[in-house]
Amino acid sequence: MHEWHSFNFQVLWPEGQAPKWWVDILILDGIVRPVLAQRGPSVGLWRIHRRAFRDAHGHELTFDCLTARDIAGTIDADIRENKAFHFLRANRLLEKYSMRVAGPGVDAICDKTWPTELQAAWPSYINGVCVALLRLTEALKASYDTFPDINASQVDVAPIERSYQELDRQLAQIWQDYGHRAVLHHVNAIFAYQPVMAHGLLISF
Numbered sequence: 001m002h003e004w005h006s007f008n009f010q011v012l013w014p015e016g017q018a019p020k021w022w023v024d025i026l027i028l029d030g031i032v033r034p035v036l037a038q039r040g041p042s043v044g045l046w047r048i049h050r051r052a053f054r055d056a057h058g059h060e061l062t063f064d065c066l067t068a069r070d071i072a073g074t075i076d077a078d079i080r081e082n083k084a085f086h087f088l089r090a091n092r093l094l095e096k097y098s099m100r101v102a103g104p105g106v107d108a109i110c111d112k113t114w115p116t117e118l119q120a121a122w123p124s125y126i127n128g129v130c131v132a133l134l135r136l137t138e139a140l141k142a143s144y145d146t147f148p149d150i151n152a153s154q155v156d157v158a159p160i161e162r163s164y165q166e167l168d169r170q171l172a173q174i175w176q177d178y179g180h181r182a183v184l185h186h187v188n189a190i191f192a193y194q195p196v197m198a199h200g201l202l203i204s205f
Contacts, residue, residue, distance in 0.1 A: 030084030
């Protein structure tokens with residue numbers, strides 16, 4: 001039976017500092033991507049969730065997979081043996097890592113205030129969004145003349161940080177410049193340009 005399994009990466013976020021969003025992109029590229037390359041056929045759906053609030057979870061990236069329990073255990077082992085994971089721990093960038101079962105059913109990761117029909121459909125949508133983010137990250141990374149290899153025998157923190165900071169900046173810029181047309185407008189078009197309620201206002205994109 002397939003269940004949703006959550007792999008939670010709590011990124012160190014000292015008081016008085018901004019979140020290190022570039023670490024999320026390193027996790028996506030260095031951990032999530034190789035896991036999916038190896039275990040993808042056994043994963044029904046997947047997504048990532050990024051957040052940073054001053055609460056018990058703090059700055060956290062969650063990698064959710066809809067898969068069998070034994071495959072989830074294998075993914076957990078893959079993560080713990082991953083060189084990028086060891087890099088994050090060795091350089092005190094990762095405060096905590098954990099795995100948990102989010103629940104059975106395709107709707108287990110959804111907001112329970114949503115209609116049941118939306119809960120059944122939404123995981124396929126967010127999976128597609130996350131696949132697009134992963135492909136975009138791969139394409140941007142491939143455009144670099146050189147990019148430091150986190151799997152090398154010796155890795156310096158500074159060039160890794162600079163490179164992933166720049167990658168994160170480029171992703172943010174693409175979202176800022178093209179997210180309205182490439183994402184919001186086209187989703188709105190699929191729903192026949194019907195306005196959506198946002199911050200108390202009906203808006204069309």
